[in-house]
Amino acid sequence: MKLFSNSSGRDASGRTDLPSRLVEMATRSVGRSETVMELGLAWTVETRPYVSATRGLARWFGTTDKVVRETVGQNGSTSKYGFLWTKTRGVASPTAEEREQMVIRYSSNARTLDRSTSLKYFSPSPGQEGVGPLGDLALKEGKEKGSKSNAVKSARISERAQEALVKGLETLSELDEISTMGKGQTLLMLDPGLDIWAEVQGDEHRVAVPPLGRRSWHLAVLTGLNDVTLSVLDIEGLLGLSKRGVQVLLARMEKANPVLVQKVRQGRTFLYEIRFASVLRAGGDYWDDAYDRDNIRKARAAKDRAVQEVSARRGTGPGYIAYLLSTANPKRAEYLEANPLPADADPAWVALVQEGDELALYAHLRQQEAEAGPVPSSPEFLPTPVKTQVAEVATPGKPRPAQESSESAEVSPELLAEMRQRISARTYA
Structure with missing residues:
Protein backbone atom coordinates (compact mmCIF):
# COMPACT_ATOMS: atom_id res chain seq x y z
CA MET A 1 0.00 0.00 0.00
CA SER A 116 -1.46 31.07 0.74
CA THR A 117 0.12 33.68 3.02
CA SER A 118 2.05 31.48 5.44
CA LEU A 119 5.43 32.94 4.50
CA LYS A 120 4.50 36.51 5.41
CA TYR A 121 4.27 35.35 9.03
CA PHE A 122 8.04 35.05 9.03
CA SER A 123 8.97 38.33 7.30
CA PRO A 124 8.97 41.92 8.59
CA SER A 125 6.18 44.21 7.44
CA PRO A 126 7.16 47.27 5.39
CA GLY A 127 7.09 50.47 7.39
CA GLN A 128 7.02 48.72 10.77
CA GLU A 129 10.09 49.33 12.90
CA GLY A 130 11.10 47.59 16.07
CA VAL A 131 8.85 44.67 15.37
CA GLY A 132 11.67 42.29 14.33
CA PRO A 133 11.83 39.64 11.63
CA LEU A 134 8.80 37.84 13.06
CA GLY A 135 6.71 40.99 13.35
CA ASP A 136 3.86 39.82 11.13
CA LEU A 137 3.71 36.60 13.05
CA ALA A 138 3.30 38.52 16.29
CA LEU A 139 0.53 40.64 14.76
CA LYS A 140 -1.16 37.54 13.40
CA GLU A 141 -1.15 36.03 16.90
CA GLY A 142 -3.46 38.74 18.15
CA ARG A 297 20.50 3.32 2.06
CA LYS A 298 22.47 0.99 -0.20
CA ALA A 299 23.74 -0.98 2.79
CA ARG A 300 20.27 -1.21 4.29
CA ALA A 301 18.83 -2.25 0.94
CA ALA A 302 21.17 -5.23 0.94
CA LYS A 303 19.90 -6.19 4.39
CA ASP A 304 16.33 -5.75 3.21
CA ARG A 305 16.93 -8.15 0.35
CA ALA A 306 18.22 -10.73 2.81
CA VAL A 307 15.10 -10.28 4.92
CA GLN A 308 12.90 -10.66 1.86
CA GLU A 309 14.68 -13.89 0.98
CA VAL A 310 13.93 -15.19 4.46
CA SER A 311 10.27 -14.22 4.06
CA ALA A 312 10.11 -16.02 0.71
CA ARG A 313 11.64 -19.14 2.25
CA ARG A 314 9.17 -19.11 5.10
CA GLY A 315 6.37 -18.94 2.57
CA THR A 316 7.13 -22.52 1.50
CA GLY A 317 6.00 -25.65 3.36
CA PRO A 318 9.45 -26.70 4.67
CA GLY A 319 10.36 -23.10 5.43
CA TYR A 320 7.21 -22.48 7.45
CA ILE A 321 7.64 -25.71 9.47
CA ALA A 322 11.28 -24.85 10.11
CA TYR A 323 10.25 -21.38 11.33
CA LEU A 324 7.60 -22.77 13.69
CA LEU A 325 10.10 -25.15 15.29
CA SER A 326 13.03 -22.71 15.41
CA THR A 327 14.09 -20.23 18.06
CA ALA A 328 13.26 -17.43 15.59
CA ASN A 329 9.59 -18.05 16.37
CA PRO A 330 8.66 -16.12 19.54
CA LYS A 331 5.82 -18.60 20.15
CA ARG A 332 7.98 -21.68 19.67
CA ALA A 333 7.35 -23.04 23.17
CA GLU A 334 3.58 -22.73 22.75
CA TYR A 335 3.71 -24.48 19.37
CA LEU A 336 5.80 -27.40 20.67
CA GLU A 337 3.49 -27.77 23.66
CA ALA A 338 0.46 -27.98 21.37
CA ASN A 339 2.29 -30.14 18.81
CA PRO A 340 4.78 -32.38 20.64
CA LEU A 341 7.13 -34.56 18.64
CA PRO A 342 6.12 -38.26 18.36
CA ALA A 343 7.83 -40.71 20.67
CA ASP A 344 9.26 -42.60 17.69
CA ALA A 345 10.53 -39.48 15.89
CA ASP A 346 13.84 -39.64 14.06
CA PRO A 347 16.65 -38.87 16.58
CA ALA A 348 18.36 -36.61 14.03
CA TRP A 349 15.15 -34.56 13.65
CA VAL A 350 14.69 -34.37 17.42
CA ALA A 351 18.24 -33.04 17.80
CA LEU A 352 17.63 -30.38 15.17
CA VAL A 353 14.39 -29.26 16.84
CA GLN A 354 16.12 -29.01 20.20
CA GLU A 355 18.87 -26.88 18.66
CA GLY A 356 16.27 -24.64 16.98
CA ASP A 357 18.42 -23.59 14.03
CA GLU A 358 15.93 -22.51 11.35
CA LEU A 359 18.29 -22.96 8.42
CA ALA A 360 19.38 -26.43 9.58
CA LEU A 361 15.75 -27.52 9.99
CA TYR A 362 14.92 -26.15 6.55
CA ALA A 363 17.91 -27.91 4.94
CA HIS A 364 16.91 -31.23 6.55
CA LEU A 365 13.36 -30.99 5.25
CA ARG A 366 14.52 -30.07 1.75
CA GLN A 367 16.93 -33.01 1.77
CA GLN A 368 14.09 -35.34 2.66
CA GLU A 369 12.06 -33.89 -0.21
CA ALA A 370 14.96 -34.48 -2.62
CA GLU A 371 15.39 -38.08 -1.46
CA ALA A 372 11.68 -38.81 -1.84
CA GLY A 373 11.75 -37.51 -5.39
CA PRO A 374 9.09 -35.54 -7.22
CA VAL A 375 5.42 -36.41 -6.86
CA PRO A 376 4.22 -38.09 -10.08
CA SER A 377 1.85 -35.99 -12.12
CA SER A 378 -0.28 -39.03 -13.07
CA PRO A 379 -0.66 -42.61 -11.76
CA GLU A 380 1.57 -45.24 -13.29
CA PHE A 381 0.19 -48.21 -15.29
CA LEU A 382 -0.36 -51.49 -13.50
CA PRO A 383 2.80 -53.58 -13.56
CA THR A 384 0.80 -56.73 -14.40
CA PRO A 385 -1.56 -56.28 -17.36
CA VAL A 386 -4.97 -57.93 -17.16
CA LYS A 387 -5.30 -60.87 -19.53
CA THR A 388 -8.06 -60.49 -22.03
CA GLN A 389 -9.94 -63.32 -23.70
CA VAL A 390 -10.46 -63.16 -27.44
CA ALA A 391 -13.79 -64.60 -28.53
CA GLU A 392 -13.43 -67.27 -31.18
CA VAL A 393 -15.57 -67.11 -34.26
CA ALA A 394 -18.10 -69.94 -34.30
CA THR A 395 -17.76 -72.27 -37.20
CA PRO A 396 -20.54 -74.49 -38.59
CA GLY A 397 -20.54 -77.89 -37.00
CA LYS A 398 -18.16 -76.91 -34.22
CA PRO A 399 -19.51 -76.05 -30.79
CA ARG A 400 -18.56 -72.66 -29.34
CA PRO A 401 -16.33 -72.87 -26.23
CA ALA A 402 -18.15 -72.15 -23.06
CA GLN A 403 -17.43 -68.78 -21.42
CA GLU A 404 -15.79 -68.98 -18.03
CA SER A 405 -18.04 -67.69 -15.31
CA SER A 406 -16.90 -64.52 -13.53
CA GLU A 407 -17.75 -66.16 -10.25
CA SER A 408 -15.31 -68.98 -10.94
CA ALA A 409 -12.44 -66.58 -11.87
CA GLU A 410 -9.93 -66.23 -9.07
CA VAL A 411 -8.12 -62.88 -8.48
CA SER A 412 -5.32 -62.52 -5.98
CA PRO A 413 -5.89 -60.15 -3.00
CA GLU A 414 -2.73 -58.18 -3.96
CA LEU A 415 -4.12 -57.46 -7.41
CA LEU A 416 -7.45 -56.36 -5.95
CA ALA A 417 -5.73 -53.97 -3.56
CA GLU A 418 -3.68 -52.53 -6.40
CA MET A 419 -6.79 -52.05 -8.51
CA ARG A 420 -8.59 -50.23 -5.69
CA GLN A 421 -5.59 -47.96 -5.24
CA ARG A 422 -5.57 -47.17 -8.95
CA ILE A 423 -9.31 -46.37 -8.95
CA SER A 424 -8.95 -44.07 -5.92
CA ALA A 425 -5.97 -42.28 -7.45
CA ARG A 426 -7.86 -41.58 -10.67
CA THR A 427 -10.96 -40.47 -8.82
CA TYR A 428 -9.19 -37.84 -6.69
CA ALA A 429 -6.50 -36.86 -9.14
Whole structure:
Protein backbone atom coordinates (compact mmCIF):
# COMPACT_ATOMS: atom_id res chain seq x y z
CA MET A 1 0.00 0.00 0.00
CA LYS A 2 1.22 3.48 -0.80
CA LEU A 3 1.90 6.31 1.59
CA PHE A 4 -0.11 9.38 0.84
CA SER A 5 -0.18 13.01 1.91
CA ASN A 6 -2.87 14.77 3.85
CA SER A 7 -5.52 15.85 1.36
CA SER A 8 -5.83 19.24 3.05
CA GLY A 9 -2.37 20.06 1.70
CA ARG A 10 -3.30 19.70 -1.97
CA ASP A 11 -4.08 22.51 -4.35
CA ALA A 12 -6.91 22.65 -6.90
CA SER A 13 -4.96 20.48 -9.36
CA GLY A 14 -4.54 17.75 -6.77
CA ARG A 15 -0.80 18.26 -6.25
CA THR A 16 0.69 18.41 -2.77
CA ASP A 17 1.95 21.86 -1.74
CA LEU A 18 5.40 20.61 -0.76
CA PRO A 19 7.06 23.97 0.04
CA SER A 20 4.31 24.92 2.50
CA ARG A 21 4.59 21.52 4.13
CA LEU A 22 8.35 21.88 4.56
CA VAL A 23 7.91 25.34 6.08
CA GLU A 24 5.23 24.05 8.42
CA MET A 25 7.30 21.06 9.54
CA ALA A 26 10.35 23.20 10.23
CA THR A 27 8.29 25.76 12.14
CA ARG A 28 6.69 23.13 14.35
CA SER A 29 10.11 21.70 15.27
CA VAL A 30 11.71 24.95 16.44
CA GLY A 31 13.06 24.53 19.98
CA ARG A 32 11.82 20.93 20.14
CA SER A 33 14.77 18.54 19.95
CA GLU A 34 12.53 15.64 20.94
CA THR A 35 10.66 15.83 17.64
CA VAL A 36 13.64 15.19 15.36
CA MET A 37 12.73 11.53 14.63
CA GLU A 38 9.11 12.35 13.78
CA LEU A 39 10.28 15.34 11.74
CA GLY A 40 12.64 13.11 9.76
CA LEU A 41 9.95 10.52 9.02
CA ALA A 42 7.46 13.24 8.06
CA TRP A 43 10.08 14.81 5.79
CA THR A 44 10.64 11.44 4.13
CA VAL A 45 6.91 10.86 3.64
CA GLU A 46 6.45 14.25 1.99
CA THR A 47 9.53 14.25 -0.23
CA ARG A 48 9.41 10.52 -1.10
CA PRO A 49 5.69 9.68 -1.43
CA TYR A 50 6.50 6.41 -3.21
CA VAL A 51 8.22 4.93 -0.13
CA SER A 52 6.13 2.28 1.61
CA ALA A 53 6.23 -0.30 4.41
CA THR A 54 8.26 -0.32 7.60
CA ARG A 55 11.57 -1.39 6.09
CA GLY A 56 11.16 1.02 3.18
CA LEU A 57 10.61 3.94 5.54
CA ALA A 58 13.55 2.86 7.69
CA ARG A 59 15.84 2.59 4.67
CA TRP A 60 14.93 5.97 3.18
CA PHE A 61 14.97 7.75 6.52
CA GLY A 62 18.32 6.16 7.38
CA THR A 63 17.32 4.29 10.53
CA THR A 64 16.07 0.85 11.60
CA ASP A 65 12.59 -0.63 11.34
CA LYS A 66 12.53 -0.87 15.15
CA VAL A 67 12.95 2.91 15.46
CA VAL A 68 10.21 3.47 12.89
CA ARG A 69 7.77 1.26 14.83
CA GLU A 70 8.63 3.05 18.08
CA THR A 71 8.13 6.49 16.51
CA VAL A 72 4.79 6.12 14.75
CA GLY A 73 1.50 6.05 16.63
CA GLN A 74 -1.10 3.34 17.01
CA ASN A 75 -3.57 2.42 14.29
CA GLY A 76 -5.80 5.38 13.46
CA SER A 77 -3.97 7.84 15.73
CA THR A 78 -1.21 10.44 15.62
CA SER A 79 2.31 10.01 16.91
CA LYS A 80 3.49 11.36 20.27
CA TYR A 81 4.41 14.82 18.98
CA GLY A 82 1.72 15.02 16.32
CA PHE A 83 3.84 14.92 13.15
CA LEU A 84 2.57 11.56 11.88
CA TRP A 85 -0.85 10.00 11.41
CA THR A 86 -0.85 6.21 11.34
CA LYS A 87 -3.45 4.45 9.24
CA THR A 88 -1.98 1.06 10.06
CA ARG A 89 1.21 -0.06 11.77
CA GLY A 90 1.34 -3.13 9.54
CA VAL A 91 1.55 -6.81 10.43
CA ALA A 92 4.65 -9.01 10.10
CA SER A 93 4.01 -12.63 9.22
CA PRO A 94 5.91 -15.48 7.55
CA THR A 95 2.95 -16.04 5.23
CA ALA A 96 2.14 -13.52 2.51
CA GLU A 97 -1.60 -13.63 3.18
CA GLU A 98 -1.19 -12.36 6.74
CA ARG A 99 1.30 -9.55 6.03
CA GLU A 100 0.22 -5.93 6.07
CA GLN A 101 2.38 -2.92 5.26
CA MET A 102 2.73 0.15 7.43
CA VAL A 103 0.85 3.17 6.10
CA ILE A 104 1.56 6.62 7.57
CA ARG A 105 1.27 10.21 6.44
CA TYR A 106 2.29 13.64 7.63
CA SER A 107 -0.26 15.07 10.04
CA SER A 108 -0.58 18.67 8.88
CA ASN A 109 -2.02 21.55 10.85
CA ALA A 110 -2.85 23.33 7.59
CA ARG A 111 -6.50 23.71 8.58
CA THR A 112 -5.49 26.31 11.16
CA LEU A 113 -3.15 28.22 8.81
CA ASP A 114 -3.72 30.53 5.88
CA ARG A 115 -1.54 28.47 3.53
CA SER A 116 -1.46 31.07 0.74
CA THR A 117 0.12 33.68 3.02
CA SER A 118 2.05 31.48 5.44
CA LEU A 119 5.43 32.94 4.50
CA LYS A 120 4.50 36.51 5.41
CA TYR A 121 4.27 35.35 9.03
CA PHE A 122 8.04 35.05 9.03
CA SER A 123 8.97 38.33 7.30
CA PRO A 124 8.97 41.92 8.59
CA SER A 125 6.18 44.21 7.44
CA PRO A 126 7.16 47.27 5.39
CA GLY A 127 7.09 50.47 7.39
CA GLN A 128 7.02 48.72 10.77
CA GLU A 129 10.09 49.33 12.90
CA GLY A 130 11.10 47.59 16.07
CA VAL A 131 8.85 44.67 15.37
CA GLY A 132 11.67 42.29 14.33
CA PRO A 133 11.83 39.64 11.63
CA LEU A 134 8.80 37.84 13.06
CA GLY A 135 6.71 40.99 13.35
CA ASP A 136 3.86 39.82 11.13
CA LEU A 137 3.71 36.60 13.05
CA ALA A 138 3.30 38.52 16.29
CA LEU A 139 0.53 40.64 14.76
CA LYS A 140 -1.16 37.54 13.40
CA GLU A 141 -1.15 36.03 16.90
CA GLY A 142 -3.46 38.74 18.15
CA LYS A 143 -6.06 37.80 15.56
CA GLU A 144 -5.66 34.03 15.54
CA LYS A 145 -4.85 32.75 18.99
CA GLY A 146 -3.73 29.18 19.18
CA SER A 147 -2.36 29.09 15.65
CA LYS A 148 0.34 26.47 15.17
CA SER A 149 2.48 29.08 13.40
CA ASN A 150 3.04 30.65 16.82
CA ALA A 151 5.56 27.90 17.53
CA VAL A 152 8.33 30.20 16.28
CA LYS A 153 7.59 32.96 18.76
CA SER A 154 6.79 30.60 21.64
CA ALA A 155 10.27 29.10 21.24
CA ARG A 156 11.65 32.43 22.55
CA ILE A 157 14.68 32.37 20.30
CA SER A 158 17.10 35.28 20.02
CA GLU A 159 16.88 37.92 17.32
CA ARG A 160 19.95 36.53 15.55
CA ALA A 161 18.40 33.05 15.59
CA GLN A 162 15.13 34.50 14.28
CA GLU A 163 16.94 36.08 11.35
CA ALA A 164 18.60 32.76 10.49
CA LEU A 165 15.27 30.97 10.80
CA VAL A 166 13.44 33.45 8.58
CA LYS A 167 16.06 33.09 5.88
CA GLY A 168 15.90 29.32 6.21
CA LEU A 169 12.12 29.23 5.91
CA GLU A 170 12.27 31.45 2.84
CA THR A 171 14.64 28.94 1.25
CA LEU A 172 12.36 26.01 2.14
CA SER A 173 9.41 27.84 0.61
CA GLU A 174 11.09 27.61 -2.79
CA LEU A 175 11.84 23.88 -2.73
CA ASP A 176 9.24 21.98 -4.71
CA GLU A 177 11.26 19.01 -6.04
CA ILE A 178 14.44 17.03 -5.50
CA SER A 179 16.99 17.43 -8.28
CA THR A 180 20.67 17.97 -8.97
CA MET A 181 20.00 21.27 -10.68
CA GLY A 182 19.01 24.67 -9.32
CA LYS A 183 17.15 24.94 -6.04
CA GLY A 184 16.40 21.23 -6.00
CA GLN A 185 20.01 20.67 -4.95
CA THR A 186 19.20 21.99 -1.50
CA LEU A 187 16.33 19.55 -1.03
CA LEU A 188 18.55 16.74 -2.30
CA MET A 189 21.19 17.40 0.35
CA LEU A 190 18.54 17.83 3.06
CA ASP A 191 17.41 14.21 2.56
CA PRO A 192 17.64 12.74 6.11
CA GLY A 193 18.56 9.32 4.69
CA LEU A 194 21.93 10.43 3.27
CA ASP A 195 25.09 9.15 4.92
CA ILE A 196 26.16 12.67 5.98
CA TRP A 197 23.24 12.88 8.44
CA ALA A 198 23.68 9.37 9.87
CA GLU A 199 24.25 8.64 13.54
CA VAL A 200 26.45 5.60 12.91
CA GLN A 201 30.20 5.94 12.62
CA GLY A 202 32.88 3.66 11.22
CA ASP A 203 32.89 1.27 8.28
CA GLU A 204 29.85 -0.79 9.24
CA HIS A 205 27.59 1.03 6.79
CA ARG A 206 30.32 2.12 4.38
CA VAL A 207 29.85 5.79 5.23
CA ALA A 208 31.46 7.91 2.53
CA VAL A 209 32.22 10.80 4.89
CA PRO A 210 32.23 11.29 8.67
CA PRO A 211 28.54 11.62 9.56
CA LEU A 212 27.22 14.84 11.10
CA GLY A 213 24.23 13.28 12.87
CA ARG A 214 20.52 14.01 13.27
CA ARG A 215 20.97 17.24 15.26
CA SER A 216 23.08 18.70 12.47
CA TRP A 217 20.35 17.77 9.99
CA HIS A 218 17.73 19.50 12.18
CA LEU A 219 19.85 22.67 12.26
CA ALA A 220 20.39 22.46 8.48
CA VAL A 221 16.62 22.24 7.94
CA LEU A 222 15.86 25.25 10.14
CA THR A 223 18.55 27.35 8.44
CA GLY A 224 17.63 26.16 4.93
CA LEU A 225 21.17 24.86 4.41
CA ASN A 226 22.41 28.45 4.38
CA ASP A 227 25.65 29.76 5.85
CA VAL A 228 24.87 31.20 9.29
CA THR A 229 26.74 32.76 12.20
CA LEU A 230 25.24 31.83 15.55
CA SER A 231 26.16 31.64 19.21
CA VAL A 232 25.71 28.65 21.46
CA LEU A 233 22.66 30.38 22.95
CA ASP A 234 21.18 30.90 19.48
CA ILE A 235 21.52 27.22 18.63
CA GLU A 236 20.06 26.27 22.01
CA GLY A 237 16.89 28.17 21.13
CA LEU A 238 16.64 26.81 17.60
CA LEU A 239 17.15 23.15 18.48
CA GLY A 240 15.93 23.02 22.08
CA LEU A 241 19.22 21.54 23.31
CA SER A 242 21.14 22.26 26.48
CA LYS A 243 24.37 24.26 26.40
CA ARG A 244 26.35 21.06 26.76
CA GLY A 245 24.36 19.43 23.96
CA VAL A 246 25.15 22.31 21.60
CA GLN A 247 28.84 22.15 22.47
CA VAL A 248 28.90 18.42 21.71
CA LEU A 249 27.09 19.04 18.43
CA LEU A 250 29.54 21.75 17.31
CA ALA A 251 32.52 19.60 18.29
CA ARG A 252 31.18 16.70 16.23
CA MET A 253 30.55 18.90 13.20
CA GLU A 254 34.01 20.46 13.46
CA LYS A 255 35.64 17.05 13.79
CA ALA A 256 33.75 15.69 10.78
CA ASN A 257 34.81 18.64 8.61
CA PRO A 258 36.99 21.46 10.02
CA VAL A 259 35.85 23.74 7.20
CA LEU A 260 32.20 23.39 8.21
CA VAL A 261 32.47 25.11 11.60
CA GLN A 262 34.74 28.06 12.42
CA LYS A 263 34.88 29.78 15.81
CA VAL A 264 35.06 33.59 15.58
CA ARG A 265 35.18 36.36 18.17
CA GLN A 266 32.71 39.24 18.05
CA GLY A 267 33.45 41.71 20.83
CA ARG A 268 33.30 39.73 24.05
CA THR A 269 31.23 36.96 22.51
CA PHE A 270 32.32 33.86 20.64
CA LEU A 271 30.23 32.96 17.61
CA TYR A 272 30.33 30.00 15.25
CA GLU A 273 30.26 30.31 11.49
CA ILE A 274 28.42 27.25 10.17
CA ARG A 275 29.03 27.00 6.43
CA PHE A 276 26.30 24.66 5.31
CA ALA A 277 25.95 26.21 1.85
CA SER A 278 29.69 26.41 1.22
CA VAL A 279 30.30 22.77 2.13
CA LEU A 280 27.09 20.93 1.22
CA ARG A 281 25.78 22.68 -1.85
CA ALA A 282 27.14 22.36 -5.38
CA GLY A 283 30.90 22.89 -5.45
CA GLY A 284 31.30 22.16 -1.73
CA ASP A 285 33.36 19.40 -0.15
CA TYR A 286 30.36 17.17 0.52
CA TRP A 287 28.68 17.83 -2.82
CA ASP A 288 31.32 15.93 -4.78
CA ASP A 289 30.11 12.43 -5.64
CA ALA A 290 26.60 13.52 -4.68
CA TYR A 291 25.16 10.47 -6.37
CA ASP A 292 27.02 8.26 -3.87
CA ARG A 293 25.72 10.06 -0.81
CA ASP A 294 23.07 7.39 -0.20
CA ASN A 295 25.55 4.73 0.92
CA ILE A 296 23.57 4.17 4.11
CA ARG A 297 20.50 3.32 2.06
CA LYS A 298 22.47 0.99 -0.20
CA ALA A 299 23.74 -0.98 2.79
CA ARG A 300 20.27 -1.21 4.29
CA ALA A 301 18.83 -2.25 0.94
CA ALA A 302 21.17 -5.23 0.94
CA LYS A 303 19.90 -6.19 4.39
CA ASP A 304 16.33 -5.75 3.21
CA ARG A 305 16.93 -8.15 0.35
CA ALA A 306 18.22 -10.73 2.81
CA VAL A 307 15.10 -10.28 4.92
CA GLN A 308 12.90 -10.66 1.86
CA GLU A 309 14.68 -13.89 0.98
CA VAL A 310 13.93 -15.19 4.46
CA SER A 311 10.27 -14.22 4.06
CA ALA A 312 10.11 -16.02 0.71
CA ARG A 313 11.64 -19.14 2.25
CA ARG A 314 9.17 -19.11 5.10
CA GLY A 315 6.37 -18.94 2.57
CA THR A 316 7.13 -22.52 1.50
CA GLY A 317 6.00 -25.65 3.36
CA PRO A 318 9.45 -26.70 4.67
CA GLY A 319 10.36 -23.10 5.43
CA TYR A 320 7.21 -22.48 7.45
CA ILE A 321 7.64 -25.71 9.47
CA ALA A 322 11.28 -24.85 10.11
CA TYR A 323 10.25 -21.38 11.33
CA LEU A 324 7.60 -22.77 13.69
CA LEU A 325 10.10 -25.15 15.29
CA SER A 326 13.03 -22.71 15.41
CA THR A 327 14.09 -20.23 18.06
CA ALA A 328 13.26 -17.43 15.59
CA ASN A 329 9.59 -18.05 16.37
CA PRO A 330 8.66 -16.12 19.54
CA LYS A 331 5.82 -18.60 20.15
CA ARG A 332 7.98 -21.68 19.67
CA ALA A 333 7.35 -23.04 23.17
CA GLU A 334 3.58 -22.73 22.75
CA TYR A 335 3.71 -24.48 19.37
CA LEU A 336 5.80 -27.40 20.67
CA GLU A 337 3.49 -27.77 23.66
CA ALA A 338 0.46 -27.98 21.37
CA ASN A 339 2.29 -30.14 18.81
CA PRO A 340 4.78 -32.38 20.64
CA LEU A 341 7.13 -34.56 18.64
CA PRO A 342 6.12 -38.26 18.36
CA ALA A 343 7.83 -40.71 20.67
CA ASP A 344 9.26 -42.60 17.69
CA ALA A 345 10.53 -39.48 15.89
CA ASP A 346 13.84 -39.64 14.06
CA PRO A 347 16.65 -38.87 16.58
CA ALA A 348 18.36 -36.61 14.03
CA TRP A 349 15.15 -34.56 13.65
CA VAL A 350 14.69 -34.37 17.42
CA ALA A 351 18.24 -33.04 17.80
CA LEU A 352 17.63 -30.38 15.17
CA VAL A 353 14.39 -29.26 16.84
CA GLN A 354 16.12 -29.01 20.20
CA GLU A 355 18.87 -26.88 18.66
CA GLY A 356 16.27 -24.64 16.98
CA ASP A 357 18.42 -23.59 14.03
CA GLU A 358 15.93 -22.51 11.35
CA LEU A 359 18.29 -22.96 8.42
CA ALA A 360 19.38 -26.43 9.58
CA LEU A 361 15.75 -27.52 9.99
CA TYR A 362 14.92 -26.15 6.55
CA ALA A 363 17.91 -27.91 4.94
CA HIS A 364 16.91 -31.23 6.55
CA LEU A 365 13.36 -30.99 5.25
CA ARG A 366 14.52 -30.07 1.75
CA GLN A 367 16.93 -33.01 1.77
CA GLN A 368 14.09 -35.34 2.66
CA GLU A 369 12.06 -33.89 -0.21
CA ALA A 370 14.96 -34.48 -2.62
CA GLU A 371 15.39 -38.08 -1.46
CA ALA A 372 11.68 -38.81 -1.84
CA GLY A 373 11.75 -37.51 -5.39
CA PRO A 374 9.09 -35.54 -7.22
CA VAL A 375 5.42 -36.41 -6.86
CA PRO A 376 4.22 -38.09 -10.08
CA SER A 377 1.85 -35.99 -12.12
CA SER A 378 -0.28 -39.03 -13.07
CA PRO A 379 -0.66 -42.61 -11.76
CA GLU A 380 1.57 -45.24 -13.29
CA PHE A 381 0.19 -48.21 -15.29
CA LEU A 382 -0.36 -51.49 -13.50
CA PRO A 383 2.80 -53.58 -13.56
CA THR A 384 0.80 -56.73 -14.40
CA PRO A 385 -1.56 -56.28 -17.36
CA VAL A 386 -4.97 -57.93 -17.16
CA LYS A 387 -5.30 -60.87 -19.53
CA THR A 388 -8.06 -60.49 -22.03
CA GLN A 389 -9.94 -63.32 -23.70
CA VAL A 390 -10.46 -63.16 -27.44
CA ALA A 391 -13.79 -64.60 -28.53
CA GLU A 392 -13.43 -67.27 -31.18
CA VAL A 393 -15.57 -67.11 -34.26
CA ALA A 394 -18.10 -69.94 -34.30
CA THR A 395 -17.76 -72.27 -37.20
CA PRO A 396 -20.54 -74.49 -38.59
CA GLY A 397 -20.54 -77.89 -37.00
CA LYS A 398 -18.16 -76.91 -34.22
CA PRO A 399 -19.51 -76.05 -30.79
CA ARG A 400 -18.56 -72.66 -29.34
CA PRO A 401 -16.33 -72.87 -26.23
CA ALA A 402 -18.15 -72.15 -23.06
CA GLN A 403 -17.43 -68.78 -21.42
CA GLU A 404 -15.79 -68.98 -18.03
CA SER A 405 -18.04 -67.69 -15.31
CA SER A 406 -16.90 -64.52 -13.53
CA GLU A 407 -17.75 -66.16 -10.25
CA SER A 408 -15.31 -68.98 -10.94
CA ALA A 409 -12.44 -66.58 -11.87
CA GLU A 410 -9.93 -66.23 -9.07
CA VAL A 411 -8.12 -62.88 -8.48
CA SER A 412 -5.32 -62.52 -5.98
CA PRO A 413 -5.89 -60.15 -3.00
CA GLU A 414 -2.73 -58.18 -3.96
CA LEU A 415 -4.12 -57.46 -7.41
CA LEU A 416 -7.45 -56.36 -5.95
CA ALA A 417 -5.73 -53.97 -3.56
CA GLU A 418 -3.68 -52.53 -6.40
CA MET A 419 -6.79 -52.05 -8.51
CA ARG A 420 -8.59 -50.23 -5.69
CA GLN A 421 -5.59 -47.96 -5.24
CA ARG A 422 -5.57 -47.17 -8.95
CA ILE A 423 -9.31 -46.37 -8.95
CA SER A 424 -8.95 -44.07 -5.92
CA ALA A 425 -5.97 -42.28 -7.45
CA ARG A 426 -7.86 -41.58 -10.67
CA THR A 427 -10.96 -40.47 -8.82
CA TYR A 428 -9.19 -37.84 -6.69
CA ALA A 429 -6.50 -36.86 -9.14
